Amino acid sequence: MEFGLARPILVFDSGIGGLSVLSEIRQLLPSNDFYYLFDNARLPYGELTEQVLVDGCVELVVSAATKINAALVVIACNTASTLVLPVLRSKLTIPVVGVVPAIKPAASHTLSGHIGLLATPATVKRSYTHELVTKFASDCQVHMFGSSELVMMAEQKMAGVPVDMEKLTGILAPIQATQVDVLVLGCTHFPMLAYELSQILGPGIKLLDSGFAIASRVQHVLEGLGEHQHPAPNSMKAWYTTPSLTLGLIQSLTDYGFSEIAPFTH
Known part of the structure; x- marks a missing residue:
């Protein structure tokens, strides 16, 4: 694959928790592009019924991964990982990495x-x-x-x-x-x-926690795909599912390094 053409990584969580995993991934893959999709409209996931959780996650993740032509999806949510991985893997042709408690x-x-x-x-x-x-x-x-x-x-x-x-x-x-x-x-x-x-x-x-282990797994899988890091500065974009965010959260996400923070549209 030529430099500059590496496909982005999609990281998904119910809220901001997945940023703890994204931080570890960025340490190992500093020049990859990332999209962070968080389903804050249905937070906390631990309170949802299994079917509602699975249906919603699968719809969002498949839609987002297709939209950005993702190289790989990380389900950076323990609650979702216990349920949605088999379904997602059956619907996507790209690798899906989940979180396992340490x-x-x-x-x-x-x-x-x-x-x-x-x-x-x-x-x-x-x-x-x-x-x-x-x-x-x-x-x-x-x-x-x-x-x-x-x-x-x-x-x-x-x-x-x-x-x-x-x-x-x-x-x-x-x-x-x-x-x-x-x-x-x-x-x-x-x-x-x-x-x-x-x-x-x-x-x-x-x-x-499992952050470093998940990041290592992502790095290993990407290397197997031949998805090389590109020399340009990486971009980070965040998508959310509520109509808006608090100013405090927008500021924190900006400080974290996201250049674009917007509601997710299918």
Whole structure:
């Protein structure tokens, strides 16, 4: 493939959580073009029924990937990844990379034998998640904690609203009541709160997320496709599904590096 013709990468999430994954991908692929599509009209995904989630995601992602002639799609949402990957892969001819909670590395990092998984209520309930635990952490005690509130806290932080540390302390209290020494951030929104989580949980609990692993996978797949980075400066465009965004969120997305922020049109 000639330089300058590398196709863009589409990163999809329910909100701003996928930016934690996009940051890692940009570290490895600094000159690729990215489109970031977030379905904030239906946030939080952890509260949706499975069929509504699948139908909406598939329609949006297929439409966007086709529109931009994407090289690859990243589903940067744990809740969606547990459900939509097989359907998307059947409808697209390009690779689709999903997010997997970092259960496997957590099992090798723990000294106490107690692992925590902090995710959305939907991810905590999915059989897919329990299969990961059985496969990679059967000799560990895995404590699961589901919270949609943290998703909205991360969204508000990105929009410029300070995190309510007292409220966050209350949400995290059940984790501190266990012997957990490794906490898997099983929602891509949660690394956005890593500083606040560490402040409350302290140095005795190591936080793990899947960002770097997903970025490495994306790099590997693109190399296999022969999609080369091009020498021109990369462009980053963000699409959302609500009629408008708050000024705080627009400012944060601009600061992040997006040159275009617009509502998604099919």
